[in-house]
Amino acid sequence: MEVTKEIITPLISDNQRQNILNYTFAIEELRTGKIIGILGFKLGSKNYNNAEVYYKLNVDYWGKGFGTEALNLFLDFGFKNLKLHRITAGCAIDNIGSIKVLEKVGMKREGHARQSLPLKSGWSDNFEYAILETDERKSKQLKS
Secondary structure (H helix, E strand, C coil), rough: HHHHHHHHHHHHHHHHHHHEEEEEEEEEECCCCEEEEEEEEEEEECCCEEEEEEECCCCCCCCCHHHHHHHHHHHHHHHHCCCCCEEEEEEECCCHHHHHHHHCCEEEEEEEEEECCCCCEEEEEEEEEECCCCCCCCCCCCCC
């Protein structure tokens, strides 16, 4: 819970300072009620009707489908509720897990930005992904 607060507090402060509308949600394991990560949107200009999605998942939950499920639901929220046209995401080129998650939900790799991510290990190249409201979604939708 403390780690989640440390991550979310600066995001809220940034929203207030810059007047940028962001959405940040907790990823909760339904069986236990435990917070296992976060995901959010940083909305772009209203003229472009787009957003960038970001997420972080506790390492203990990697490779178990939680990221894919959460991102897929969040894309539904973006397209259906926020009426977005385009949603983008980025990930380090060595982050195979995130690459798989982004591609499982139907996002398409559109670019490769050189040394654009400041990581603890140094600058990393970044793959840029996007999905449009009209694109086919690959992940199975959850039943309501």
